[in-house]
Amino acid sequence: MNEEQDAALRRLTSCLPQIQQIYSTCQTPSITFGVVHHGRVIMTKSIGYRDSNLTFPANEDTIYMLGSCSKMFTSAAVGILVNEGKLSWTDRIQQNLPEFNPDGDPRIGQETDIIDCFRHTTGLASPTMLMVGPRGTIASDAEDLISILNAMPTRNRNGEQRFNREWLYNNAVVGLMALIVEHVSGQRFADFVRERILEPLGMHRTAMTRADIENDGNLAIPCTKLSNGQFYHLSDSSWRCDDHSPLLAGMGMRSSLNDMLTWCIAVLDAERSETDPNHKPIISNNPLKGMTRIRRGYWTLPADDPEFSKPATYGMGWFRIDLPSSKLSSFSGNALTQGKEHQCHLKYVLGKENAPYPLTAVGHTGGMRGSVFSVYTFPETQSAVVTATNGRDFGDASDFTAQILIQALYDLKPVVDLLPWAKKEAALAAGFYREHIEAPWKKNRRPNDPERDRMLYVGNYRGFNNMFTLNIAAENSPSAEVSLSVVFNHRLASECPLIFYQMDVYSFLQPDEDYAKTQAIIAKEYHQMLLKFQVDEERVTGLWWQWDVEAEPDWFGRVKR
CATH class of the missing domain: 3.40.710 (Beta-lactamase)
Incomplete structure (x- = not known):
């Protein structure tokens, strides 16, 4: 020294x-x-x-x-492939992922390149709550990512297109880089990063998969x-991301x-x-x-x-x-x-x-x-x-x-x-x-509204190009009252009880801070935890869910029985 x-x-x-x-x-x-x-x-x-x-x-x-420091390794992985002449920083995403074609703005599919994804200027809203559910559940599959991104809103609250005009942080879009690395290298993203970066640098305490930490007692x-x-x-059992390379690339490493x-x-x-x-x-x-x-x-x-x-x-x-x-x-x-x-x-x-x-x-x-x-x-x-x-x-x-x-x-x-x-x-x-979530939640709740037969709401509701499902289930409680719950995209570990909020509106937020903390629901406002059912002539046809504070509520149509 x-x-x-x-x-x-x-x-x-x-x-x-x-x-x-x-x-x-x-x-x-x-x-x-x-x-x-x-x-x-x-x-x-x-x-x-x-x-x-x-x-x-x-x-x-x-x-x-x-978390997001994982992105450093993702850009480094792409940098290695660029150095080898297998990629260019200005390659359009569609060159390697032709199915990438967001509905809201055709320019995004036609023009977005690797740099646009890394710098967060694609204009696409971030599907965070569609990727990470309660209790750290990985809520969607890697193979569904592009279809979900294709359904993402592309305009700001003023109705203006955001592509390369606004900076909007988006882990999922960076996750596309993992799919490109896999497509070009022929290796799983985790294997590529391990073999081309971690092992040459002697980084043996960096985890990419379950196997890396399965028997390791020295975890924070x-x-x-x-x-x-x-x-x-807090449950973190999902965060080995073995089967979800985009999440691993955007925020899943340790x-x-x-x-x-x-x-x-x-x-x-x-x-x-x-x-x-x-x-x-x-x-x-x-x-x-x-x-x-x-x-x-x-x-x-x-x-x-x-x-x-x-x-x-x-x-x-x-x-x-x-x-x-x-x-x-x-x-x-x-x-x-x-x-x-x-x-x-x-x-x-x-x-x-x-x-x-x-x-x-x-x-x-x-x-x-x-x-x-x-x-x-x-x-x-x-x-x-x-x-x-x-x-x-x-x-x-x-x-x-x-x-x-x-x-x-x-x-x-x-x-x-x-x-x-x-x-x-x-x-x-x-x-x-208490001030920003519980207080407005309680202020706007109307528990004395008339409530329909809860069994009317039971069923499956699909949105985002039919790539994401909200499952509404019911069971009889000891008091013989039917209780409802929601399961996110068939992930049973994500199940949350629903409580009556207003007529035809149910909440998967409970008015208890410890509950909110332990469920680890990634939401900024209470609106994101409300499901608003549409009832036509005593038949529930679907529900609205404002999953993102930057987006309008999205429609989930009820699947016919």
């Missing part, structure tokens, strides 16, 4: 008490973090536990869920904190801190080798190709602060920002304090006085239920900050930890105390369910 790395380590060590305060404030089972500087790992550290019972300490080899369990103060293990630090070193080394003829590679036979092309910005996200005019840009599984900037935290899970009402990100900008120039951060955040993983790389100094946590009920501890480490790594001035921001986020997060 040279003198500069040693000085950086002393600064990083001195900020450990601040990270401990973040850990306490955000009430997460664990935070694991590490730092690379000038191509060398100079710090690894874990605080807390990897399990819901707070029994087993986390460490640098504990495997966490990567995604957790939520219940009203009694206990942590609850990895450890040590492996992700190795990944960052490899990415930075490959990128520098492509631009600097005098650079001596750290990794011989580095498998990563085209990193300069992959990590550049392809879509500008405007700055939102008056003092610093630097925008963020989004690339292919990476975002870029030049420091100092309030956009540093814009991809984090700390969204509640960054809205117009609070704008905390404008008040806690790092390095206003002395950020070294140029200092570009290139990274991504992967947020899942009960889990957040954050990666920041700094090409100028061949540095990286990696953080992970297995809880997120009271803010994104990985983001606050990363900012503390970045500030210490570069000795940024003035020193910004991020704890007040973290406390504000934690307080808002603690009240979010």
Whole structure:
């Protein structure tokens, strides 16, 4: 370790008490973090536990869920095939997946290329609730993905087409890249990534399939904190994604801190080798190709602060920002304090006085239920900050930890105390369910409306080109009253009880915060958890479901018996 790395380590060590305060404030089972500087790992550290019972300490080899950080590997896989001449970044999706042809805008099928998918500008709404059901259930098959995407809305709320005009985050569209990798390489996506990236880099603690972690005890369990103060293990049994390559490519991988630090070193080394003829590679036979092309910005996200005019840009599984900037935290899970009402990100900008120039951060955040993983790389100094946590009920501890480490790594001035921001986020997060979901749900419920015979609603309802089914079932309760439930796309593990909400409207949300947390339903508003049945002459013909806040409710026609 040279003198500069040693000085950086002393600064990083001195900020450990601040990270401990973040850990306490955000009430997460664990935070694991590490730092690379000038191509060398100079710090690894874990605080807390990897399990819901707070029994087993986390460490640098504990495997966490990567979430959207999986996209980094997907773009790298495509980069390898581009380098081999088997793909081009400007290849149209239809060249490899001719059935891709969204109904709402013919240009999307005809013109969308690989870059459009990676940078989230296809204009297609994201079918998140059609892919991930309650309790982490994978709700649709990989072979149905294109048909579902073809049925996605393509217009914004003003009726304007979004294709290459708006940035709209969409995991499913990135998942198309896995199908293209499989089509071109002739291998399963998981096998390609393992053989062409993970094994050459010695990343043996990165999981692609069930077999990778089946007998591994060192896993970070995604957790939520219940009203009694206990942590609850959120079901994550589906998230090996063996049979769903698109989900694996978009958000389904897992990895450890040590492996992700190795990944960052490899990415930075490959990128520098492509631009600097005098650079001596750290990794011989580095498998990563085209990193300069992959990590550049392809879509500008405007700055939102008056003092610093630097925008963020989004690339292919990476975002870029030049420091100092309030956009540093814009991809984090700390969204509640960054809205117009609070704008905390404008008040806690790092390095206003002395950020070294140029200092570009290139990274991504992967947020899942009960889990957040954050990666920041700094090409100028061949540095990286990696953080992970297995809880997120009271803010994104990985983001606050990363900012503390970045500030210490570069000795940024003035020193910004991020704890007040973290406390504000934690307080808002603690009240979010009650204020933004439960309260409006109760306000608009009409439990005294007349209710029809519940058996009228029992049946199967299909939507999205008949590729997705809502199964409404009934059973007699001990009180002899018929109770209804909904099963998403025949996945029995996704079954949720329905409760009467208004006349001909039933809800799969229960007015109980612990229930909502443990069911892990991915929804932003209560409307997404209402099923509105259409009744014509005492016959139910179908139902309406607003599965996405950016879309109008969609029609599910009842299947004739």
